[in-house]
Amino acid sequence: MKKVINAPENVVSEMLSGMEKAHGDIIRVVAEHNLVVRADAPVSGKVALVSGGGSGHEPTHGGYVGAGMLDAACAGSVFTSPTPDQMLEATKAVDGGAGVFYVVKNYTGDVLNFEMAGELAEAEGIQTDYVVVNDDVAVEDSTYTSGRRGIAGTIFVHKICGAAADDGKDLSGIKELAERVNANVRTMGMSLTSCIPPEAGEPIFEIADDEMEIGMGIHGEPGIERKKIEPANEIVDQLLGKILSDNVDFSGSEVAVMVNGLGGTPPMELYIAYSHVADVLEREGITVYGRPYVGDYMTSLEMAGFSVTLLKLDEEMKGYLTAPCKVAAGRPF
């Protein structure tokens, strides 16, 4: 197992420690609960946004904590849901009196645990609500999911709802907006390689040297088709084909676009993929609003591969998408 780690059982806590040392102006870490919390939380009178999930998808979710996005992120073990207790602690740490909103990716463990955390929080007098993001068009039902999986489109929910919360939108307004983003965002991915969770020490699946999988999940859940590696443009055509033939009518619309690397794909390849994404969208009469998001937003450890996300925007979403935020993810200078 080729990793820069100390002990496999300590990867999450040591990672969080490194994040706090690096970005203490933006976040603080609650080590006993593996939480990343906005440094100035709780922000009085603002709806607080909490997300989380298994670790190994960095910068998801801790990298998106900060002004204009999330108030807290719960880090589970690698590829494992955080617990309701963790989520409750996050809720209490960030509640500013206006309620706490959970952004949950559609994996059974995450959904059940956030639902339970919400009940525990309500019992303590904190109002909560949540959205379950299910943007992955690849498959219905999956290894850890009933219905569609939640993947990189979730980042647009963080960004747009985070800006809306900063703008003073109330809990029911955030809920409505989050459901609207989720209803208009679609993603599909592919992988060239597997990855190795540190504690398991073994690849999560096997794939031949000349093969790829279309529609692969971010924990290695099966996709649609295993086949020989094809040129980048043909891969993009398949991902976009499935997204554009789904039940959101993107024709003539303005969209936010993400080309998301899964951890082991260098920027060169993501830009090659984006070049064709841009050409296909132009051909289809779909306009990229602002600029696209090309980089590692939601990874699967060191997996090689990428996903494409389209979000059909309305005027309110546009404003919140491009509003300033200050988070650790990306932050080059």
Next chain:
Amino acid sequence: MKKVINAPENVVSEMLSGMEKAHGDIIRVVAEHNLVVRADAPVSGKVALVSGGGSGHEPTHGGYVGAGMLDAACAGSVFTSPTPDQMLEATKAVDGGAGVFYVVKNYTGDVLNFEMAGELAEAEGIQTDYVVVNDDVAVEDSTYTSGRRGIAGTIFVHKICGAAADDGKDLSGIKELAERVNANVRTMGMSLTSCIPPEAGEPIFEIADDEMEIGMGIHGEPGIERKKIEPANEIVDQLLGKILSDNVDFSGSEVAVMVNGLGGTPPMELYIAYSHVADVLEREGITVYGRPYVGDYMTSLEMAGFSVTLLKLDEEMKGYLTAPCKVAAGRPF
């Protein structure tokens, strides 16, 4: 070869096309010369900064073109120096009448070609000067280098001299500042895996499943020692040990710190490494100025591994390091 590409011979041009489509507000691409040029170049009356080198190190260098950093970057073929002609075209595209300064990593081909480009530019009446960055403490002389190699510390030269040029510093002042940054910056890296240049189609070196190499270069040039993989903290101790025992006295100083991923190393591992870097520096009485730079700044395609860079700062460098800039690298939202 597991890559998201179309044809190996087109990776650089297609990547540049994708970058231009994604970041047209910051850069433009001169396709016939594989140049990335600041969108508003030339900036009249400002010293223009030009860098470049082989491709495969993205976001180096094109990702650092924009206000407050580089005016142009020349993209060579993968791991191959750009040509003097390319560099001359870049020089002419960005010259604003105050001279053009080249930031050159110490590889023989890059140095010779930038020197020749400077002569060609001078013949056309454009004043030029340059710095050769040689921050890698691992080895003296190497496969493609006489003296020490230039690696991730180069990014600090881009950032600090780019801000100084925006601030109106003249060509001789930029030269002095660049030499001063280079004299105070030290880097060392390690790798866990090899990488595959697209046109070669084969790994640039072989390494066993349980081995790492300390001091590896960013084109796979040999390092100091090939040995069994060790815990992250021990690796960091070796890299920092060599940096701190070199000829810059970091004791009691304020430093800029970079933990740079080589392309295939996920954020989790970079933050684990940074956590120990921070502890060692604190123990040594060395203060991290501002915040550290943790991420993929200068990669080697999909290579797994990382480098650590320390730059001993003075007051002028601090101001320029933290001045605003607008470049494609990182740019999350």
